[in-house]
Each structure stands twice: as structure tokens, then as C-alpha cells.
Amino acid sequence: MNRSTASALFLDAFYQVLDDKIFRLLVILTIAMVAPTILVGFQEEHISVLFGLKEYPYDTLVKFFGMRLSAEAEPNVFIIQSLQTLVIEGLAGTLGIVFCIAATAFFIPRILEKGAADTIFSRPVSRLTLLLSRYVAGLLFVTILATLLIGGMHLGLLLFSGYSDPGFLWSVPTLVYLFAILHGFSVCLGVLTRSSTAAVLGTLILFMFSGCIHTGWETKEWSVHQDILETERYNLGGRDDEPDAEHGDESESEGPSGVLGFVLKTLDVAHFILPKTGDADLITRKVRTMVSEPAAILEDEAAHLTILRAPRASELVREATTLEEPGLEWTCMDEEGRTVGMVRASRRPRLTKVDATQSEGSRRPKKIRSLDAAKELLTFVSNLETTEGTPELDREPIDTLYTAYVSWTERRADELLHRCTHFFTFGDNIFRVDGEFAAEWKTQNFQDQRLIGFIRGFKFAGFGVQGPSDWYRERFDWDAPLRYNIFFSLASSLAFCLAALLCAHWRLSRLDF
Known part of the structure; x- marks a missing residue:
């Protein structure tokens, strides 16, 4: 031809x-x-x-x-x-x-x-x-x-x-x-x-069947890794209770056997042989992220932290390679480019306290909680002469984080400022995010939401509570294991x-x- x-x-x-x-x-x-x-x-x-x-x-x-x-x-x-x-x-x-x-x-x-x-x-x-x-x-x-x-x-x-x-x-x-x-x-x-x-x-039929197989395989992989993640969360301070060591040993020493073992092995084989049609959407997301979204502004390996984005309409004025105090600082601008506030982010070690009333063999160091840090700040700002009104202490769930925050109004050089400080913990660190805005700029709710939007960009090593799909999506990458x-x-x-x-x-x- x-x-x-x-x-x-x-x-x-x-x-x-x-x-x-x-x-x-x-x-x-x-x-x-x-x-x-x-x-x-x-x-x-x-x-x-x-x-x-x-x-x-x-x-x-x-x-x-x-x-x-x-x-x-x-x-x-x-x-x-x-x-x-x-x-x-x-x-x-x-x-x-x-x-x-x-x-x-x-x-x-x-x-x-x-x-x-x-x-x-x-x-x-x-x-x-x-x-x-x-x-x-x-x-x-x-x-x-x-x-x-x-x-x-x-x-x-x-x-x-x-x-x-x-x-x-x-x-x-x-x-x-x-x-x-x-x-x-x-x-x-x-x-x-x-x-x-x-x-x-x-x-x-192939389209639907391969999708079902892939979903089942995701769930199986997620389930198998839960014991490992449980231990990692505890080691990083994500939980206050210890994982069941005996249960963890059994899960590692004995894998599924009998009919269940055969089914799981068959699921593995089917997943690797059949086309991964469900991965097409994930590949699209990964490529779009690479092309359209800016790179993370900070990767603090010691704290297992990645900050994905800066506060909106802000300019970085203090740079750092880690978030360790004094950390990073941004000035925030309004629509006309005027400075209306600042945002600071930092971390410090969670100081440990030992209960002296316990016997020496049973003493366990306790890490300071975010609520403890917030109460300490509340006491401090309540005694400031520049503080106006009554400071507020509360807790705020932000995605997988749970922050304790203090909000108050402060007068400085004839200027009224609205201030808000969030504390949250992960591993051996306590993180602090401060927001300081001119009180006449926008509303207090708008200012608080800007700060919360920035905190949503904090990602901690993937140890948050995730379902099978989110868990797999996070691990699915160009340089991931096979x-x-x-x-x-x-x-x-x-x-x-x-x-x-x-x-x-x-x-x-x-x-x-």
C-alpha cells in the first residue's frame, strides 16, 4: 500500500x-x-x-x-x-x-x-x-x-x-x-x-465496571492505611488519645485471609489490569493546578506545613524560609491600593508542663493547647489601656483545623483598629495568625473572613480527616509510588x-x- x-x-x-x-x-x-x-x-x-x-x-x-x-x-x-x-x-x-x-x-x-x-x-x-x-x-x-x-x-x-x-x-x-x-x-x-x-x-459496561472497581480499590487502600495514619496523627499531636497499640500490631502482623483475602487480591489485580477511567478527572485537576494556580508561598517541612496562598490583596513585607517566630508578615490594601491593615503568621514550640502532683513514673508532659494560648492573650489585652470594649474569646472550625481566637478593638495613635488572633496546634508547634485592620475599612465580618480565608490555605501533611476519594486524590501525583x-x-x-x-x-x- x-x-x-x-x-x-x-x-x-x-x-x-x-x-x-x-x-x-x-x-x-x-x-x-x-x-x-x-x-x-x-x-x-x-x-x-x-x-x-x-x-x-x-x-x-x-x-x-x-x-x-x-x-x-x-x-x-x-x-x-x-x-x-x-x-x-x-x-x-x-x-x-x-x-x-x-x-x-x-x-x-x-x-x-x-x-x-x-x-x-x-x-x-x-x-x-x-x-x-x-x-x-x-x-x-x-x-x-x-x-x-x-x-x-x-x-x-x-x-x-x-x-x-x-x-x-x-x-x-x-x-x-x-x-x-x-x-x-x-x-x-x-x-x-x-x-x-x-x-x-x-x-x-467496561466504563461503569472499571469505575466501580477503581472506587472499591480506593476504599480498600484508604481503609488499610487508617491504622498507619492514626499512629502518625498521634505522633504529630493531632489527637489527645493514644492509638490502640495491640490493635495496630495485629493489623500489621495478620493480613486478611480466606474469602476476604481472595476478594481484596482480586480487586488489586482487576484495578491494575483495567483502564483507570476514574483518574482522568484527577489528571485534569493536577494539570490545571500546575498551569493556573501559583506555587505554594511557603513549605515548612519541620512543621509539616504548606501555605498555599497569601492573604488577598496583600504584599509580603517580611520574608522567611520557615514560619518560626517572627514568621511572615503582609500588608493589606483596599481597592485603591491604600494600606488598611496587616496579617502576620508565625509558630513556636508548644511548651510542655509536667504535673508535679503525680508520681515520677506516671508523669506525662502535656502540650499547651490553642485555647490556653488564647486565654493567655485574652488576659493580656484585657489589661491594656489601649483596648476598647470587651475582648471576645471563641473557637472557630476552619476546614480540618479548630482554632481558638481572640477578637478586640484597640486605639493606637488616634486610629481605631480591629484585631483578631487565631491559635491552632499541630505536632509540636502552636501556630498564631494575627490580623490587624483599620476599623472603618469594610465591616468586621469582612475582615474576619479575609483572615479565615488565609488560614484555609494552611495544609498539614495530609493527616486531616479524609474520605477515600480525598485521600486518594492527595496521594495521586507525578512522583508518587507506583x-x-x-x-x-x-x-x-x-x-x-x-x-x-x-x-x-x-x-x-x-x-x-
Whole structure:
């Protein structure tokens, strides 16, 4: 077979995609999904409909739908990111893939029908080239649709909402990657059965079954590691009670046996053999994070801490390689660039106290709690002459942290300041985050939410309370161990696809017409 014949085959496959009625229908549906990003603009203060013909403030929409947004939240960013997640993980990543599988399943069975096969295989074309041309036709089908959807949404959000997220564009190759795996299996079934219906049903069963296997495997891995994490949490001071040493020894010395052991081993084998379709969304998130999100501003290995972001609208004025006192300091600015406050973050060792009333053999050092530090600060500021009103002491759950904070108003050089200090502990350290803002700037709730938003960016070594999905998502990375490694997930899934195509070629080469 010469080069021109191969080019003609692939060109024919491209025209076959464009001529497909289902493809045209999906193009129309894709345009309908892109249209809202053009007709609706998500501005900072309001939603603009039909190029400014109607405007709806976010406050009105929040009250109408009964939503709750903090003063720190950016409604337009929240809505846009929610829309992107819905499209990628819900519509395109699930329903869209299902529709594309159904739309392309006939590519192979149609050419294997009696009349068509006699005509096609009488030409000087190798069966491998014919198989690959139809496989590539399916990839073109999805690539065009994914590019139209993701590229159109990105352009619409950029032009009419002023929002740019380059990482969102990486959803195109991950969607094509997910479809390529399933389409390879669909092609294999199409050759083996010569039935598009069987190809669709078999591929959908694989899609659902591999997802269930992956979810079960995640849960198994999470469960196995809970005893290890329990011990690590205790060693790092995350809990006040000791883990059950006897139970931990048994879990390490004796693994599951009998039927349960066989089931878990089978789950492992199935997970490593089958394509990891559930990892596609995680890969998209990882790539988007690498492209769109800035790097962490501080990694304090000694404290097992990573600070992901600085306070909003702030400028770093005191740098440090760790959070050890005096730590980091930022000045905060308003919309016009004027300084309206500062935020400081630091840590110090948790001083230990020994109960002298206990016998020497039973004495255990006790680490200072965050509430102890907050009470000490409360006593101090209550006695200051510059303090106005009554300082407040309370506790605040912030994601996996539980802080104790003191809030008070202070007059300094004829300027009234609102101050708030949060304390929280992890391991052998007690962390302190101070916020100091001009009292006339915004509201006290807004200032408090800005400080809480900054604390939400504190991540402690992944030892918080997590479900199986969150636990796996955190470990799934480019340089992770093999079973949680992104490259292994990609390679094993593509190997499954290659095996399916080789099986299809083997069967096609032995068909007689």
C-alpha cells in the first residue's frame, strides 16, 4: 500500500465524521453549551445578560437561591469554576463520553457488512491501516467536539467575563485520552461481534465496571492505611488519645485471609489490569493546578506545613524560609491600593508542663493547647489601656483545623483598629495568625473572613480527616509510588487500549469475506 492510499483512507475517515448525523447533532448541543458563556457575563458585582441588556446583582441571586457566600468569596469566580467543573466532570466527562461511544460504535461493524467488506477489502489496503483509520476517525470525532466545547467556553469567559484559566484548556487532551481508551475497546468488540449494539453495550459496561472497581480499590487502600495514619496523627499531636497499640500490631502482623483475602487480591489485580477511567478527572485537576494556580508561598517541612496562598490583596513585607517566630508578615490594601491593615503568621514550640502532683513514673508532659494560648492573650489585652470594649474569646472550625481566637478593638495613635488572633496546634508547634485592620475599612465580618480565608490555605501533611476519594486524590501525583502514580495510570490504561487494538487486528486479519 502506497502513501497516497493511506492518506486517502484517513481523509475518508475525516469526511465520514463530518457526514455523520449524530456528529452534527452533538455539534449543535455543544454550541448550546457554549452559548451561555457568550450571552451571560459574570462580572465582579453582577451578572450581565444579553451584552448588558439586563443586570442582576449577586446579592439578589444569592438570596433567591438560598445560597450562603462568605464576605471573602468572589461570586463570579465561584460560579465560573462551578460551571467548568460541571461541564468537565459531569456533562462532557460522563454523558458526553457515553454519547460519543454510541455515535462511533458503528465505524467498524459497518465496513464488515457483507457488501461493504467485499468492496473495501478488494482494494490494495492493509487491514491494519483500515482498522487504524476507523480508530482515528473516532478520535477526530471527539477531538473536534472537545475543542469546540472547551475552547468556545474559554474564549466566551475571557471575552465577556474577563476570566482566564489556561489550565481549563488541558481538559481537551484528557477528554480525548479517556475516549481513546474506551474507543479502543469498542473497536475490538466491533471486530469480534460485527455488531455496533454489542460494541456500545460492552464498552458502557467496561466504563461503569472499571469505575466501580477503581472506587472499591480506593476504599480498600484508604481503609488499610487508617491504622498507619492514626499512629502518625498521634505522633504529630493531632489527637489527645493514644492509638490502640495491640490493635495496630495485629493489623500489621495478620493480613486478611480466606474469602476476604481472595476478594481484596482480586480487586488489586482487576484495578491494575483495567483502564483507570476514574483518574482522568484527577489528571485534569493536577494539570490545571500546575498551569493556573501559583506555587505554594511557603513549605515548612519541620512543621509539616504548606501555605498555599497569601492573604488577598496583600504584599509580603517580611520574608522567611520557615514560619518560626517572627514568621511572615503582609500588608493589606483596599481597592485603591491604600494600606488598611496587616496579617502576620508565625509558630513556636508548644511548651510542655509536667504535673508535679503525680508520681515520677506516671508523669506525662502535656502540650499547651490553642485555647490556653488564647486565654493567655485574652488576659493580656484585657489589661491594656489601649483596648476598647470587651475582648471576645471563641473557637472557630476552619476546614480540618479548630482554632481558638481572640477578637478586640484597640486605639493606637488616634486610629481605631480591629484585631483578631487565631491559635491552632499541630505536632509540636502552636501556630498564631494575627490580623490587624483599620476599623472603618469594610465591616468586621469582612475582615474576619479575609483572615479565615488565609488560614484555609494552611495544609498539614495530609493527616486531616479524609474520605477515600480525598485521600486518594492527595496521594495521586507525578512522583508518587507506583500504585498512586499518574504516569503508571496513563501507561497501564494506554496498554489496555493497545492490547484491545492488537486483539482487533488479530481477529480482523483472520476474517474471510
